[in-house]
Each structure stands twice: as C-alpha cells, then as structure tokens.
Amino acid sequence: MDVTELARSPLKAAAVTSVSEERTVTEQHVSRETPEWTPIAEEAERAARVLHPDRHGMPRPVHRRLLTVANQKGGVGKTTSTVNLAAALAMHGVRVLVIDLDPQGNASTALGVEHRLGTPSVYEVLLGEIRLAEATVRSTASPNLLCIPATIDLAGAEIELVSMVAREGRLKQALSREALDEIGVDYVFIDCPPSLGLLTVNALVAADEVLIPIQCEYYALEGLGQLLSNIDLVRAHLNTDLHVSTILLTMYDGRTKLADQVTSEVRSHFGPTALRTVIPRSVKVSEAPGYSQTVLSYDPGSRGAMSYVDAAREIAERGATGRIRTDGR
Ligand SMILES: Nc1ncnc2c1ncn2[C@@H]1O[C@H](COP(=O)(O)OP(=O)(O)OP(=O)(O)O)[C@@H](O)[C@H]1O
C-alpha cells in the first residue's frame, strides 16, 4: 500500500471505531502521539501481528464450531470473509476446514487449492461416493487450514439432489463427528452460493451457526428477511440448533454517510450478534484472490488483513467462552 495514502486514509476513522481492545493496546506502542509513529511503522506493526502470531495466538473453542456463511445476495463478501477469517484463525494456531459449497469455486481459488474437473470435491462427498477426508486438501495459506474444493460438477448438484433421499441432510451426514475427528478441526466454515437453493439448505442443516456478511451498501438489508425466515424454517423442521451467531459488516467505506447508516441500522437490528470489527473496502482484499492468496499472505500489513484478524479474534474469543448465542435462546 502507498504509505502516504495510508497516513491520509479517511478509512482510518472507520478502523478506529471498529478496533478490538487488543488492537488499541498495540496502537499504544506505535501511535500518532508517540514520536516514533510513521505510516511505515504502523504498517510494519500490523504485518508483524499477522505474520508472527506467536505472541497473539487465538484460543481454541470449547467445542467444535460449524459456521455456514450465507447471504443469497451476490457479491456481499461471503467468500472473501470465509477464506480470510479461516486463514486468520489458522495462522493463529486454530485448525480450520473450509468447505467450498459454491460451484463458482472462488473459495478454492483463494485458498490455492486445485479444483479442476475430476478433482475429488464436495460434489462426490454430497453424493456419498467418497469420505470427507478423501476430498480434504491442505491450503497453501497455512498448514492448519484445510479445504474441500468445489468443481464445476457442483453446478448440477442442485438439480441432482432433488430426487435423492434425505436431500437436505446430505452434507450433515457427511460431516459426522467421526468424519470431522478424522480430519481434526476446531472450526468448519461453509461458503454458500448466492441462492437459497438446496446447497444452501444443506449447509444450514449441517451447521449450528450462521455467519451473515452484510455489505455496507444501499439495499444491503433487502432480502435479508427472506434469509432469516428460511433459517427459521430450517430450525423449525430440520435443525433445532441453528441460529445466527455472527453478522459481519463488509466493504465499509468511511467516506460515505451511507456506510455509517447501514452500520447503525444493522447494529440496532442485530445488537451484539454483529461483530465490533468492520471490514473496510480495500483494493488489497479484492486483489488477493487473483494471486490464489488470502489478503493475510498477499499484504499482511494492509488494513484489510488486520481487520480480518481482528474479526477472527472476536469469533475465537466468543468460541472460547462458549457464549456463542447472542439471541437469548
Ligand atoms: N473488503 C473488500 N474490499 C474490496 N473488495 C472486496 C472486499 N470484500 C470483497 N470484495 C470484492 O467484492 C467482490 C465480491 O466478493 P465475494 O466474492 O467475497 O462475495 P460473495 O458474496 O462470495 O459473492 P458470490 O455471491 O458471487 O459468491 C469480489 O470481487 C471481492 O474481491
């Protein structure tokens, strides 16, 4: 990142409103008030926190957490949030599995995982042809980060599943305790396609938690009601444990009033379910998948990387206390 741009960035204000406590402590070391403060020092400090996590490891959850990342609206940051949160947790010592449940295969690309036609993938897992472990590969992002890729085969699954027995529960069946024990992960993130079809329903049945990324844009909340009523339906009929545990505001642009309006609307509606950390709109975040990387390895000193680390830490801290539900149930 251009360092002068970093120093002048109006997004700094947004970052300050969204920082976690720990970040505030770090900024006491290198802050505008200290004579050592320079934009480069600040960026270097951020990169050090991302790349040398020993001092800042994240806690493991009290029990394994399965989160479905869903929003039927396209392009809101589902995949970007899935891969970067997963990478942040993994780089900080937590074992994570990402399941790419979108035929576009974007999560597989960002995690540097092969997903050509013929690659063992989530499609064969859904059909019950192979075991979970047989489709699981290690991401280039971290040794702690595993991925089940999606190939283009998955595009047909939505239709093929219709005639199958227990069609909504195929993924749940595959994600049995034994199968996940075999892989040995603390977190499972399922990246959904932008629809409320059978693939998303399978993800909602398989997980306990839903993470909804919301873009800080006009129309952001439109369609959310439909997602929430689908979640209610799944909870009523197929998965009593399902709940929305996490809302993540993405692509926050501090130069616009709109971003603040959306943020306060979401916070007043969802309360503490919404993470304090907000992900800023950042060129680095959007460039990273083009290099088959997460933003954490592509530009660890960027505010995009840091904000995903902060968001992941909030998620990990909730998991470590076991107080994951924020809906009072
Ligand atoms: N914080 C960000 N700053 C800038 N660009 C971003 C940010 N987050 C995501 N993007 C970009 O926005 C686009 C949509 O993001 P992403 O693919 O994560 O959304 P999605 O909800 O998974 O989309 P789809 O519904 O198609 O699966 C991508 O080009 C991505 O690089």
Ligand SMILES: [Mg+2]
């Ligand atoms: Mg996506």
